[in-house]
Amino acid sequence: MSKVRVLVGTKKGAFVLTSDGKRERWEVSGPHFAGWEIYHVKGSPADPNRLYVSQCSGWFGQIIQRSDDGGKTWIQPGTPPSEPTTAPGGMPKGESNKFAYDTSEQTGKPLTTHQWYDGTQHPWEFKRVWHLEPSLTDPDTVYAGVEDAALFRSSDGGKSWQELSGLRGHGSGPRWQPGAGGMCLHTILLDPSNPGRMFIAISAAGAFRTDDAGKTWRPINRGLKSPYIPSPEAEVGHCVHRIAMHRSRPNVLFMQKHWDVLRSDNAGDSWTEVSGNLPTDFGFVIDVHAHEPETIYVVPIKSDGEHFPPDGKLRVYRSRTGGNEWEALTKGLPQKDCYVNVLRDAMAVDSLDKCGIYFGTTGGQVYGSADAGDNWAPIVRDLPAVLSVEVQTLP
């Protein structure tokens, strides 16, 4: 029987939740890396036992952890206890947490500043890894979306990282600016039908696409309207919160923006608002049903100033029509006095039949539905604030 492994990153450690395919009884493992902020945990599609973790701290900076056995044991790539601590040339290892921006004469020089909150220019400063996206085909290749916004790639299992500087080289960097959470690259989508195509999103710059495996990028924000920025329809500067795709239709993208839910049917070339009858179109998460590419999920949040559900009711909204027509999913979710948030990387779906949906809250609950959202139950109630949720469906 199939198994499900839910990978949860929280403010104070990582947790692994496992169940059989019924998804009724769960084992909870953790906290792993107790006391550290775990922004993201994600498994390789090419090798489910290969997990990557972004571990960080305001005191001690960034750490990358890797598991090669499905989370039983962990190493920092390049520095496992069983290996020599120096490379053959005598230089110490320990580069797995080194994210050095490209400052080369050819590509790095124009990339030195972005817009600060007060409109002045500010140098790029690495702060943390928000999102790790393993390659669809190679367990040793993984992408990292970081704050201040940039995209890095490792092709040696996380031992070392190189910036794909063509993204910042687009030239619009001086118009990118941080949102309240920092200037983060939080979404990385790999096109399963086109190895050269990748989508990323940045708060607050917008969405970008590459068609040449990361060498060059173009903003894909036409149709986005953000009345709270100086030029509401600007090429860049939009606070995109999350983008989702169904792997069978990689040209169709769904976006939860700061305000507005949108879709694109042409790989981001243009976007159309599909907020429809949502009670509020502010929110962070958006995801797609594993088997129904037109069925999408969001969790409406009251506003940018009030990061909790409207009316104290935690409701997932599902659209079976790719947007515009939404239904509230409430069974098993608190329908009074609930004032948690659901952060942008904290929703995921499994690929069982029926499709399972999972999300985590800043109140420390992880909710799961084993029937595509019709019924919900808490898997755990009392974790630290949840930053991210990913799911692996295992044979």
Added chain:
Amino acid sequence: MIRVVLPPHLRGLARIAGEVELEIKGPATQRSVLDALEVRYPMLRGTIRDHITQQRRPFLRFFACGEDLSHELPDAPLPDAIVSGAEPLLILGAIAGG
């Protein structure tokens, strides 16, 4: 023999129980001690000093013999009591909630 006391998060990261003892070749300074520490425990690279700038991370401080050495130059000699091993070099995280 130089003794170094790390904050709990970093002891856990490096799988260290108790103090670290380091042999330093040449003058004992903050830089030479941290260099030796990172050679022994490469997973600590970037956690005490920024990977790129090699500056002390802003929420960490260095203490020895009851004195705050955080703002000493990295190549300044450490106190004799540290060099002799009579006292440890303390690396502390700023106290903060959360």
